[in-house]
């Protein structure tokens with residue numbers, strides 16, 4: 383037997399679990415069942431695709447409670463783990479998000495809702511346990527299995543388990559019961575049944591206690607929406623997304639005919655911390671006729687909709703389908719196109735009918751969605767239709783069509799100004815004449831704004847026009863006397879010859895003496911800055 387130390391981050395996380403005041407401790411069982419279900423999926427795939435030897439005839443999850451010993455065991459006959467895998471997967475936290483989780487948990491001072499966002503998984507058992515034992519054997523390997531045990535306090539032991547069957551059994555040694563804790567008796571049949579029903583009913587493998595199967599195993603996406611409760615959808619969402627919070631919106635989709643598929647998609651109600659990180663997990667789950675094929679299938683949804691979670695079940699794909707095949711598959715491309723349309727139309731409906739939900743959506747995901755203006759030209763118009771932008775007209779963001787409806791006589795272009803913040807943009811000298819004439823200007827402050835405005839020529843026939851560029855055709859109410867200023871302009875031109883291309887009189891200023899503008903074809907300054915930073 384060997385005693386090993388948890389990696390530092392894992393140790394911190396365990397401490398948080400042990401002292402967690404999160405009231406919903408029931409979810410530890412959901413996490414264990416979810417891991418067991420993943421392990422069964424993995425075994426089925428390994429046998430099917432990699433020729434691993436294994437018995438997939440009776441894949442199942444078994445629950446066994448012992449009231450006297452105060453233990454609850456979750457057993458699966460899935461893929462199992464090698465000794466090295468146990469040490470690596472259970473002893474360390476490989477996931478890049480964990481450091482971020484710990485930092486945010488400290489900032490939030492005990493806001494334990496954050497825990498779920500990061501999918502703490504197996505460690506959540508330490509919310510209820512003073513000891514956890516895991517016995518496992520990897521499918522298709524020779525030799526003995528492995529036994530892992532820990533009280534969650536800094537170290538774990540690892541040992542051989544000669545008789546372990548293929549699969550994994552996790553035994554949770556429950557902490558001594560509080561007096562008033564009949565409600566939290568995790569060895570009681572009723573309690574276990576209730577948790578399984580609530581959190582894990584849709585799991586595709588039987589969850590058994592004794593002879594009884596506790597879950598209905600019905601694939602949620604295959605059931606008519608009218609028969610599924612919101613709560614069932616929400617639990618399913620949490621299962622696939624590792625989110626703790628209910629989704630903002632649920633989307634069902636079904637295609638019949640020559641090429642059949644069903645999809646169940648979710649728009650989360652908050653952006654994951656890694657929405658703008660390159661290595662973040664993204665993509666949908668792919669099933670073929672109810673059989674899980676793969677996670678994170680990026681081929682099913684474009685990058686700018688990477689926040690969408692869900693499942694696609696395609697009837698006509700081969701069970702052996704690989705990522706390489708998916709990339710070229712025409713059916714997958716058709717599904718993807720359809721999913722994009724459906725998500726965009728859902729957002730449009732939200733905007734029309736549920737303004738509060740829409741506001742949440744836009745705050746959390748608008749920045750990602752705008753990437754689509756660059757990357758998905760076919761849907762540019764549809765994205766602009768659902769987009770909103772800050773504007774000088776008021777505190778609330780506006781749609782482009784509302785902007786157009788407010789345009790003044792003689793105005794043809796949609797005016798905008800980009801910058802780092804609303805205050806900076808509002809105080810820009812470029813703004814003066816527009817403010818003075820009461821002309822509305824869109825305030826664009828996301829980094830991506832600099833770029834998409836270059837890619838979008840117009841909206842509903844109205845050009846997008848930066849007020850920092852070229853000659854804005856702002857009608858001038860006053861008459862001017864350029865003659866009087868000619869000597870000054872000449873003098874400035876000469877003096878500043880090395881710094882500027884030209885010096886012009888302008889009617890865009892009312893109180894400032896001068897401002898810098900770019901030529902119509904010059905790069906926007908921020909874009910120039912960005913390209914320079916990228917070394918171009």
Ligand code: ADP
Nearest residue numbers: 417418421462463471472501502503504505550
């Ligand atoms: P996650 O499930 O999100 O990956 P967990 O903390 O729940 O995170 O589990 C960590 C890892 O441990 C899993 O990814 C899996 O590789 C392994 N694991 C956990 N439970 C099992 C199990 N019952 N069978 C096989 N592997 C498991």
Ligand code: MG
Nearest residue numbers: 416417503504
């Ligand atoms: Mg898990």
